[in-house]
Amino acid sequence: MKILSRIYLILVFIFLYAPIAVMILISFNSGESTTEMQGLSLYWYREMLRDSATLEALRNTLVLSISSAVISTVVGTLAAVGIHRMRNRFLRGAVMSVTNIPMMNPDIVTGISLMLLFVFVGTLLGLESYLSFWTLLIAHVTFNLPYVILSVLPKLKQMDKNIPEAALDLGCTPIQSFFKVELPFIMPGVVTGFIMAFTLSFDDFVISNFTSGSSFETLTIHIYSMIKKSVKPDIYALSTLIFAAVLLLLVVYNMSDRSERADAKTEKRRTLRFRGKEGGAAK
Amino acid sequence: MKKSFLERASAYPHIVWSVLFIIAPLIFVVYYTFTDADGAFTTENIARLFTSNYVLIFVNSVCLALIATVICLVIAYPLAYIFSRMREKWQRIMILLIMIPLWMNFLITTYSWMTILEDTGIINSILSVFGLSVHMINTPGAVVVGMVFCFLPYMILPIYTVMSGIDEKLLEAAADLGCSGWQRLTKVVMPMSLSGVISGITMVFVPSISTFYISQKLGGGTFQLIGDTIESYFVGTAINYHFGAALSLVLMILILISMAVMNHYTDAEETERRRIK
């Protein structure tokens, strides 16, 4: 049984990593082919770094994903606080269902619906070209928001309602109480939301494809136009570098996070055990 | 009174944003569906959807998405079970390993799959050493492989989350009460992991039914899926926002219905459990 499950695991991982392995291998190809290895070299890395369009696209992508992540984190955190405190059940349900729409809808529908909006408003205003950095930013914030809200809300639910009230009783203004008491408590959720927003918008292609114009090209759009042309290994070199960066970031994040997570885990186990007892009693 | 201001106002930016950029765009999809190029009301776009070619496109997409989803489920379920029985440290590493491919751009990985599956590609050059060859690229099978690769982690993660939450003691209790290994799986683990399965299914089915690019690259030119068709009406050669909007509207409704059905069953499940308690 044990051996069988090992073999199974290995097979699945081969499947998941085969294309990545191919990508890394071919990025070191000395020839032009993307199917046949002709020798090892760093030639395509040099070619890629020389291509100013790629570097500009990378910079654009960073600008876009950081700014959209910041905006959606701020708006989303505030929204989560507001939704958490909403007393009107109906309103709360309505807001939550609308929030979920971009998550449930296929990306392509979100993309074209935003494009139609921009096209309509753009023609109405008589603009020469209306797809730009700003339309992209709006689109990215829109699809990031639900992820931020959904990672902050559970943290708010975990918080004891009496704590902020205690802060108010002790003379904090509501603003102070929010920044000094609530925000530190929900911070892990906010950080998770920010990271999710950043990675989602860094990696997004489908929605960007419909909402970007000529003046601002993101990395994924650039890759798409590169793939439409004759594909050379430089594009694999680019992805290999991104892969390495992601790996580094994940490892750093996991190491810095470990001690904290261990705390959270024991906490969780304690609550689970407690709840288990409660459940048993109810039965 | 200051407090109630914070209470009330903090969700407003989000509400305004949602109305402007979530609800309004959807209204525009409906608006474009029911108008022609001159802005006059028409139902022609909807009528055109029900001609044989377009119905076939929908059927194609549903079929491939269904097959891909089932394959994902079949692969992911045992995998999630194996993960959840591992030591905690290993669980973390495994989940990280599952998530890393998600970070790779799907345009590139799909292109890599082309390199792997082509007639002159990696698998066939290995096979040719033994004098064999298999034609894989430009078939529906290749598209399914591409979809399964892209969306498999979305099936594994929710199922794993639910399974790792199952208390070991429940299984021990079942064993004490005389359940065999198989019975423990079917009577304890499976019912308890149902909610993970269902969210996994929606997370795989929705993107695979609307996928584009994967089918263009791996499927060749002989059949088309709904995502490619929609794209071609918006950024391709056949520009027609009105008909493209109609296609997306129908796709959206199709998906919302299937989600509603899914949710109906999970909800029924939950209320049931609560009642039993």
Add this chain to the structure above:
Amino acid sequence: MKKLFFAVIALAALLMLASCSGGEHDDLYVYNWGEYISDGSEDSLNVTHEFELYYKELTGRDMKVHYTTYPSNEDMYAKISSGTSNYDVIIPSDYMIERMIEEGLLAKIDIEAVCEKYGAECYYDYIGEDYRGLFYDPDDEYSVPYTYGRVGVIYNTTMVDEEDLGGWELMWNEKYAGKILQFNNSRDGFATAQYMLGSDVNSTDSEVWRRAQAEMLRQKPLVQSYVMDEIYNKMESGEAAVAAYYAGDYFTMLDINEDLGFYYPERTNVFVDAMCVPAGSANKEIAQLFINFMLSPDIAIANAEYIYYASPNSLVFEDEGYIEDMGEEAMEILYPEGFNFAEELNSYAYRNLDSGTLELVNSLWEDMKITGGLPADVYVTAAVLAVGIAVGIAVIVIRKKRRARFY
């Protein structure tokens, strides 16, 4: 704890800002076919970068060229006519220029006047006599020719038998099923069928177009995929055996795969691609400077040698070094002896079609593209799975009802 992570993010943001502070510069948006300019890859001349330097020298201002590509005339037309994006220089083909002039999408240009204003040397006069006043722009008010050429059939000599060569029929030959590539744009695609049938590619008779569509549908099961720029990788790797494409690109592929062969079928399209400025351009003068720059000898030769298309620029086709670099075989295919350009263009170019015909062509093309189902076994599998899922749900529901009664 998380400080390290934030430090990484902050560092990225800082780097980004640092590279952002490039200061003020002029912009130029160039929208061109894929693989249609010398782009600096593999030690060639990077034309857009050279233009930035040239512009700096000429005006003392910084310049940033934004270069993007399109796969076909129709894709480009869709972008420009929808107005979603703005471009300053585009390079459409003859029939598309005719259409865009008619629809008011192009701006009038006057290279000489702009050159005079900026004090730049003007190269417009070097365009050969044969390539002026062509049918799509009789007074040369909107366009400056960039390249010309003909469509031919590219095949892999190791996969295609000698006796099958010669005509368009090769692309319908069942022997090569699954190894044939077809154009992914309506005019070029339908034209392959129309030339084979011997009918008129500019016909206004809907029957002619329907017949061409029928041929395309007959061909569809044999076609590996419908491609534009994707053709390079597929032909170079030997993944496909037969494809119709533009003559110049054959040599680009030949550089990598020497097993490729090429021929012109008896009747085939002749085209001119010319540089134009869209009416919506915000930088019309800079655009014309760019066009003039593209005509200057070093740049024009670098482009012609990189893309292998025939050039209408006398600074190129009369240049000894260029002729030598291209080699005899290429010169024969690109500039065949006794090829009367004006006459051939008049009889074999695509013309702009009236709007009714255009609409018909587009819908026939769309129709052709979306026709076709999956193999039957896929449907059967899906149906079986669907039934299985339905049964599964039913079992769960029934069991639950029973259990509910029990409690």
